[in-house]
Amino acid sequence: MLSRRNALKAGVVTTGIIGTAGVVAPTLTSGSAAAADTGTAAPAVIPQFAVPLTIPQVLAPVMTSGTTDYYNVTMKKVLKEVVPGKPTEFFTYNGQLPGPTIKARRGRRVVIRQTNQLDMPTSVHLHGAEVPVDSDGSPMNTVAPGASKVYTYPNNQAAAPLWIHDHAHHMESEHVYRGLSSMYLLTDDREQSLGLPSGQYDVPIVIRDGRFDENGQLIYVMDDFLNRNTITVNGRPWPFFQVAARKYRFRLLNSTNVRFFVLKLSDGSTFTQIGSDGGLLAQPNVTSQISLSPGERADVVIDFSRYPVGTQLVLENLLGPGPAEQVGRIMRFDVTRTAPDNSTVPARLGVLPAPRQGTVNRTFTLRMDEDGRPDTGAYINGQTYDPNRIDLRIAWGTTEVWTVTNANQFAPHNFHVHLVQFRVLERNGQAPGPAEAGLKDTVQVLPGETVKLVLTFNSYRGVYLFHCHMFDHGAMGMMGTMEIA
Numbered sequence: 001m002l003s004r005r006n007a008l009k010a011g012v013v014t015t016g017i018i019g020t021a022g023v024v025a026p027t028l029t030s031g032s033a034a035a036a037d038t039g040t041a042a043p044a045v046i047p048q049f050a051v052p053l054t055i056p057q058v059l060a061p062v063m064t065s066g067t068t069d070y071y072n073v074t075m076k077k078v079l080k081e082v083v084p085g086k087p088t089e090f091f092t093y094n095g096q097l098p099g100p101t102i103k104a105r106r107g108r109r110v111v112i113r114q115t116n117q118l119d120m121p122t123s124v125h126l127h128g129a130e131v132p133v134d135s136d137g138s139p140m141n142t143v144a145p146g147a148s149k150v151y152t153y154p155n156n157q158a159a160a161p162l163w164i165h166d167h168a169h170h171m172e173s174e175h176v177y178r179g180l181s182s183m184y185l186l187t188d189d190r191e192q193s194l195g196l197p198s199g200q201y202d203v204p205i206v207i208r209d210g211r212f213d214e215n216g217q218l219i220y221v222m223d224d225f226l227n228r229n230t231i232t233v234n235g236r237p238w239p240f241f242q243v244a245a246r247k248y249r250f251r252l253l254n255s256t257n258v259r260f261f262v263l264k265l266s267d268g269s270t271f272t273q274i275g276s277d278g279g280l281l282a283q284p285n286v287t288s289q290i291s292l293s294p295g296e297r298a299d300v301v302i303d304f305s306r307y308p309v310g311t312q313l314v315l316e317n318l319l320g321p322g323p324a325e326q327v328g329r330i331m332r333f334d335v336t337r338t339a340p341d342n343s344t345v346p347a348r349l350g351v352l353p354a355p356r357q358g359t360v361n362r363t364f365t366l367r368m369d370e371d372g373r374p375d376t377g378a379y380i381n382g383q384t385y386d387p388n389r390i391d392l393r394i395a396w397g398t399t400e401v402w403t404v405t406n407a408n409q410f411a412p413h414n415f416h417v418h419l420v421q422f423r424v425l426e427r428n429g430q431a432p433g434p435a436e437a438g439l440k441d442t443v444q445v446l447p448g449e450t451v452k453l454v455l456t457f458n459s460y461r462g463v464y465l466f467h468c469h470m471f472d473h474g475a476m477g478m479m480g481t482m483e484i485a
């Protein structure tokens with residue numbers, strides 16, 4: 001169902017070069033081929049900072065036992081307003097956009113019965129989680145239209161901002177684009193003991209982009225990175241959020257298909273990153289920019305107590321492609337009141353196990369066609385994804401060192417591994433920066449870059465995936481399989 005008609009655009013991805021240290025050169029070269037496709041409808045005009053941020057509902061279990069919380073979720077189409085007066089048809093979990101947040105606690109199992117009321121197969125993946133293979137939502141293990149499937153999540157890992165999204169073979173890209181995305185916040189005793197901002201001061205910020213036509217409908221074209229210029233946060237276009245002059249914790253998730261962000265506050269001031277994909281950093285990282293590629297999360301604390309009531313701050317994005325007056329803005333924080341604050345950001349956050357010594361080395365070359373051919377391929381070590389082929393055989397219990405290189409000249413990639421939270425050992429031969437010093441499941445690999453990762457395979461056995469998490473690239477073939485046995 002994915003048209004490859006416009007896939008050649010992938011060959012001209014140029015998002016500007018991001019130093020992972022946080023330095024940005026927002027150099028944007030527009031892809032000639034991509035610019036040619038303007039679609040059939042004029043883009044919708046949407047006012048900015050005109051609607052309030054909404055907070056995804058926390059899903060209530062249908063049943064709980066001593067060990068387990070049970071949930072029911074239905075995948076269905078629903079109309080939601082992004083373009084004023086022109087509701088968009090989205091694919092949703094439970095009719096919500098993004099889907100409801102699931103709150104889980106380490107050591108307590110979560111069981112979700114997913115019912116598919118869409119007219120195509122789906123597969124539900126819990127991104128970043130250590131889960132048995134039958135619950136990993138692998139591309140061929142789908143839920144047929146009208147059917148249900150029960151997913152079981154053991155939650156035997158550190159507190160982390162995880163993410164539920166679709167993974168049906170060759171449809172994940174379009175399905176996620178059309179809305180199948182939910183946050184899954186796993187907590188543990190350690191996190192609860194730290195005194196971080198909590199309750200209404202702990203807010204998911206799920207950022208994505210989209211291309212809407214004049215009727216308010218989403219246009220999906222494979223690798224349409226130049227035209228998805230409407231930014232939404234928690235399903236609302238460029239919302240404002242009324243905050244108190246105190247500390248807030250924000251769980252930032254880049255849930256776009258192919259867009260990279262470099263986020264900053266409009267006054268250039270600093271905030272504190274406390275966690276990354278797989279959980280809390282060992283210590284806070286005070287920074288003025290956060291770089292997020294598709295699938296990456298950052299857990300940050302912003303202290304609004306330094307601003308007088310009445311201040312408005314825009315969360316900005318330094319990176320294209322797209323018009324800066326659209327993609328350069330994400331949302332606005334309006335400081336509207338004062339409030340007591342007894343939260344803290346302690347100097348010691350997560351407890352990270354020391355990475356083990358790797359005994360197996362592997363190399364991965366990510367590359368996609370950049371020569372403008374009409375049927376762009378995207379490869380890992382020269383091969384496109386084949387669900388019937390096992391690319392790596394890994395002995396259970398092994399620790400491996402993976403060296404991942406982006407061989408493209410223009411196209412950025414990232415690299416996501418199912419099942420394990422890994423550590424970044426090196427980026428281009430140097431130690432990783434503070435934002436990458438914790439547990440990661442998705443790592444940026446910009447053109448010409450090489451990252452070295454260490455991964456330990458000591459949880460479940462079975463066939464799992466690794467892939468570029470620019471969904472459109474994955475759908476073009478930049479995905480592989482590993483069997484842990």
Ligand code: C2O
Nearest residue numbers: 125127295416465
């Ligand atoms: Cu976000 Cu294969 O996953």
Ligand code: CU
Nearest residue numbers: 126127128418
């Ligand atoms: Cu994943």
Ligand code: CU
Nearest residue numbers: 413468470473
């Ligand atoms: Cu890629």
